[in-house]
Amino acid sequence: MVHAGHYHDNFGSATVPIYQTSTFAFENARQGANRFAGKEKGYIYTRIGNPTLQALEENMAVLEDGFGAITTGSGMGAVSVIYMGLLQAGAHMISTSSVYGPSRGIMEKHFSRFGVEYSYVDTSDTGQIKKAIKPNTRLLYLETPANPTIKLSDIEACAKLAHEHDILVVVDNTFSSPFLQNPLKLGADVVFHSVTKFVNGHADVVGGIIITATEALYQPLRHVMVNLGFNMDPHQAYLVLRGIKTLSLRVEKAQENAMTIAHWLEQHPKIKWVRYPGLKSHPQYELARKQMRGPGAMISFELKGGFDAGEQMINSVHIATLAVSLGGVETLIQHPASMTHASLSSEARLEADITDGLVRLSVGIEDVEDLINDLSQALDKVK
Ligand code: LCS
Numbered sequence: 001m002v003h004a005g006h007y008h009d010n011f012g013s014a015t016v017p018i019y020q021t022s023t024f025a026f027e028n029a030r031q032g033a034n035r036f037a038g039k040e041k042g043y044i045y046t047r048i049g050n051p052t053l054q055a056l057e058e059n060m061a062v063l064e065d066g067f068g069a070i071t072t073g074s075g076m077g078a079v080s081v082i083y084m085g086l087l088q089a090g091a092h093m094i095s096t097s098s099v100y101g102p103s104r105g106i107m108e109k110h111f112s113r114f115g116v117e118y119s120y121v122d123t124s125d126t127g128q129i130k131k132a133i134k135p136n137t138r139l140l141y142l143e144t145p146a147n148p149t150i151k152l153s154d155i156e157a158c159a160k161l162a163h164e165h166d167i168l169v170v171v172d173n174t175f176s177s178p179f180l181q182n183p184l185k186l187g188a189d190v191v192f193h194s195v196t197k198f199v200n201g202h203a204d205v206v207g208g209i210i211i212t213a214t215e216a217l218y219q220p221l222r223h224v225m226v227n228l229g230f231n232m233d234p235h236q237a238y239l240v241l242r243g244i245k246t247l248s249l250r251v252e253k254a255q256e257n258a259m260t261i262a263h264w265l266e267q268h269p270k271i272k273w274v275r276y277p278g279l280k281s282h283p284q285y286e287l288a289r290k291q292m293r294g295p296g297a298m299i300s301f302e303l304k305g306g307f308d309a310g311e312q313m314i315n316s317v318h319i320a321t322l323a324v325s326l327g328g329v330e331t332l333i334q335h336p337a338s339m340t341h342a343s344l345s346s347e348a349r350l351e352a353d354i355t356d357g358l359v360r361l362s363v364g365i366e367d368v369e370d371l372i373n374d375l376s377q378a379l380d381k382v383k
Contacts, residue, residue, distance in 0.1 A: 001248050004058075005061060016052055019046075020234050052234035057070065063178035065184050067211075067214050067218050070209065070212075070221055071209050073207065073232050073233070075195070078192040080228075081224045083107065084228065091116055091117070092117040092118065092139075093116065093117070096120070096153060097121055098353060099143045101340050105343040117136065122151070123158065124144075124283075129162075142155065142158060142169065142183075143175075144176075145298065148298075148358060149300060152287050155169075170191070170192070175326075177197075191210075197326050201243045201329060202239070254363050257366070262278060262299050273301065276298075276299045297327070298363075302355060307356040310335055317378045319331065319370055328364060
């Protein structure tokens with residue numbers, strides 16, 4: 001993590017400098033023409049490329065074991081570049097039904113206007129994927145673990161099935177980070193992250209990154225990012241690079257806390273069920289052990305009292321912050337049905353198992369006793 005794709009600086013700077021510039025001077029007209037023609041290496045314009053962005057791209061390409069990486073201004077920018085670069089009118093995509101709300105929303109509201117077709121199925125069941133495959137299916141889009149159901153999709157089995165039908169596999173790896181899961185190693189073609197979350201980890205940046213297995217996939221996606229203007233800013237990249245240096249420490253500590261909290265929640269009399277891949281009660285506990293190096297720090301749970309109980313609880317926390325987003329050093333709690341997944345219809349939410357009483361917890365690196373005391377007093381307030 002600390003040295004992956006290590007940037008070399010001519011002045012020996014220990015950190016990657018922020019090249020906060022929109023453009024780069026050419027020595028003469030010939031050099032400018034050669035750079036545009038691709039005959040000479042070097043920077044032209046920050047939307048096309050920038051040393052700080054490149055340092056982050058090289059770092060993440062190593063961490064995800066890919067050919068190359070493409071930074072974007074947000075995680076949704078990465079989703080848009082992927083849809084735009086890998087689908088066309090008449091093409092069909094199969095995706096995880098409980099995918100992050102806007103990833104589904106932009107497909108249903110916008111890409112459909114350009115003639116892209118889609119099916120949302122429970123991708124944790126490869127049988128459902130098999131049934132949804134059509135002659136025009138081009139893309140299988142997996143979010144695993146999925147937001148907020150914490151359901152897993154078997155990346156290796158899905159990639160095998162998809163490749164038999166010439167379908168590309170994309171994995172949203174936001175919930176695991178490259179520290180816990182490497183989809184390209186399991187057969188996926190493209191992996192991406194909302195780096196807003198664990199990769200940066202400090203709740204101070206919105207950003208995205210796409211890593212491709214091959215150059216043949218890298219070039220068209222880079223072309224879309226550059227020309228449709230989905231680029232990241234160098235200052236964002238600097239902060240993300242700083243965050244990555246402590247990725248392993250942060251995720252290890254948050255995961256240790258999450259395991260303790262998940263066990264505690266599971267025995268609490270006001271909790272109906274808890275979904276966490278580190279619990280033996282998770283329906284895909286064995287799959288988590290197979291494809292992830294650890295269960296991560298995201299927990300979902302349902303209160304016996306349903307929506308009202310959930311609302312009372314999240315209104316009563318003091319240490320955990322009531323906020324959307326996830327993967328930062330501080331614990332966040334939110335209500336998916338009215339917040340992150342509000343853009344889905346209520347039928348689509350229920351079909352995706354996002355019940356009205358589901359609460360999502362992104363566990364941070366605070367003292368675990370403080371967190372449990374906080375959750376405990378909040379649950380005491382639930383009638
Ligand atoms: N993919 C996943 C799995 C996400 O959770 C999010 C954002 C995105 C993509 C989009 O990334 P962004 O553009 O926000 O960087 N998830 C959020 C969430 O659960 N709460 O707030 C944002």
